[in-house]
Amino acid sequence: MRVELxxxxxxxxxxxxxxxxxxxxxxxxRHSWVIVPQHVKAAESFxxxxxxxxxxxxYKKLASMAAKxxxxxxxxxxxxxxxxxPEDLKEHVEDLDRPAVLVVExxxxxxxxxxxxAKIFGGSDIxxxxxxxxxxxxxxxxxxxxxRAREEHGSFRRVRRAAxxxxxxxxxxxxxxxxxxxxxxxxxxxxxxxxxxxREAENYxxxxxLHAVKPIRKSMARLGHLKKLDxxxxxxxxxxxxxxxTNGVPxxxxxxxxxxxxxxxxxxxxxxFGQNLLPTFESMADRLTDTDLSRDxxxxxxxxxxxxxxxxxDIL
Numbered sequence: 001m002r003v004e005l006x007x008x009x010x011x012x013x014x015x016x017x018x019x020x021x022x023x024x025x026x027x028x029x030r031h032s033w034v035i036v037p038q039h040v041k042a043a044e045s046f047x048x049x050x051x052x053x054x055x056x057x058x059y060k061k062l063a064s065m066a067a068k069x070x071x072x073x074x075x076x077x078x079x080x081x082x083x084x085x086p087e088d089l090k091e092h093v094e095d096l097d098r099p100a101v102l103v104v105e106x107x108x109x110x111x112x113x114x115x116x117x118a119k120i121f122g123g124s125d126i127x128x129x130x131x132x133x134x135x136x137x138x139x140x141x142x143x144x145x146x147x148r149a150r151e152e153h154g155s156f157r158r159v160r161r162a163a164x165x166x167x168x169x170x171x172x173x174x175x176x177x178x179x180x181x182x183x184x185x186x187x188x189x190x191x192x193x194x195x196x197x198x199r200e201a202e203n204y205x206x207x208x209x210l211h212a213v214k215p216i217r218k219s220m221a222r223l224g225h226l227k228k229l230d231x232x233x234x235x236x237x238x239x240x241x242x243x244x245x246t247n248g249v250p251x252x253x254x255x256x257x258x259x260x261x262x263x264x265x266x267x268x269x270x271x272x273f274g275q276n277l278l279p280t281f282e283s284m285a286d287r288l289t290d291t292d293l294s295r296d297x298x299x300x301x302x303x304x305x306x307x308x309x310x311x312x313x314d315i316l
Contacts, residue, residue: 001096001159001316002081004034009086010042018093019050022084023059026066030134031096033066034081040067079314082159091157099136100129100161100315103149107139109275110165112282113201114312117305119285120293126309129316140164146182153191161315163192165308167200171252173232192315194308197300202239202277204305206288206296209281213273225267231298233257242272 003022012019026033035043043063047056084092104110111130114137118126129135140148145166152162164186169178177183177195186193198204210226213219222242229237233256243249248269249257257265290302 001031001161002034002079003031003092003096004081004083005043006083006085007039007042009084009089010039010046012046012086013049016050016089018089019046021093021097023047023051023062025096027058027062030132032069033062034070035063035066036070037067040064088158092159095156095159095161098156098161099133100312101136101138101152101163102312102315103138103140103145103152103162103164105145105167106141107137109278110201111137112278113204114165114308116278116282116285116288117204117308119282120288120290121302121306121309123309123312125316126312129312135312135316138162146179146186149186149191149193150189153186153189160190163194163311163315166193166195168196168198170199171236171250172256173236192311194311197304198235198297199237200239202273203235203237204293204297204301205239205273205277205281206292208288208292209277209284210273212284213277213280218271219273222268222271222273225264228264229257229260233260235298237268238272239277240272240275243269244271 003026005019005022009019022031025031040063044060047059047063051059082092082096102114104114115127115130117123118130126135138148138152140146145164149162149164153160156162166177166183170176183193183195196204207223207227210219210223226234226237236253236256238245243265249265293301293305
């Protein structure tokens with residue numbers, strides 16, 4: 001998060017614990033200090049008045065470097081900084097000191113998905129935030145995700161640092177996501193929400209991962225039949241169970257799979273790739289590229305997943 005301390009904060013006579021907390025976050029790279037060059041001297045004076053002598057040189061250097069970086073931000077698209085005044089200092093710092101929260105349906109498997117995406121698309125900052133618990137995944141399973149998302153969003157007073165990631169559960173391209181009205185209600189609150197375009201997170205797993213799912217002999221056979229589907233069909237296929245639970249193509253997907261050979265449907269009715277797809281996706285992500293996803297899953301997939309990472313950076 002980009003944070004600006006107004007001149008009034010830098011001129012405060014009494015030391016504030018919140019300022020020490022913020023400077024510590026700036027120093028560790030958790031948040032970025034936005035400071036215009038004309039405020040550097042005021043910042044240095046504040047540091048001298050309020051920081052332990054052994055820390056003064058490092059924090060003065062931090063202020064100077066932050067001021068120099070502002071030229072780059074003026075020439076590029078950047079989010080507006082959070083502006084902090086003496087009146088709202090305490091509430092702002094409380095929000096910035098807490099972890100950002102991504103509410104998901106399953107904080108185990110969905111964390112694997114987010115980490116895999118971050119590894120593939122250069123999200124080392126996202127991985128660091130997860131590792132250091134600057135970003136936490138809130139579990140909203142059992143249909144509780146909407147309540148949990150509202151509560152997390154409402155728990156921040158000044159800087160809303162919560163978002164939600166949901167499966168669409170679409171059975172065909174272009175159809176409304178499941179619980180569309182509830183998702184609209186979350187967005188109306190100002191909550192950032194990313195609804196996956198494809199059916200579930202498992203639909204984003206490329207062939208290299210599917211090939212490695214155990215038992216490998218069965219996975220290789222199923223992958224051979226899955227490759228006969230086009231991207232739209234694959235994107236809305238039940239990757240975990242195939243057509244096994246529905247004893248063939250469900251009525252809502254008849255049109256989507258109408259041109260698929262009956263023999264292929266029969267083979268995909270024996271089962272899918274199981275429930276361990278996302279942990280396997282994460283474990284293999286270092287060996288994957290955006291080309292694997294665009295070729296196997298869909299050309300628009302890399303752009304969508306970059307949008308997801310951008311949303312996470314907005315709340316960090």
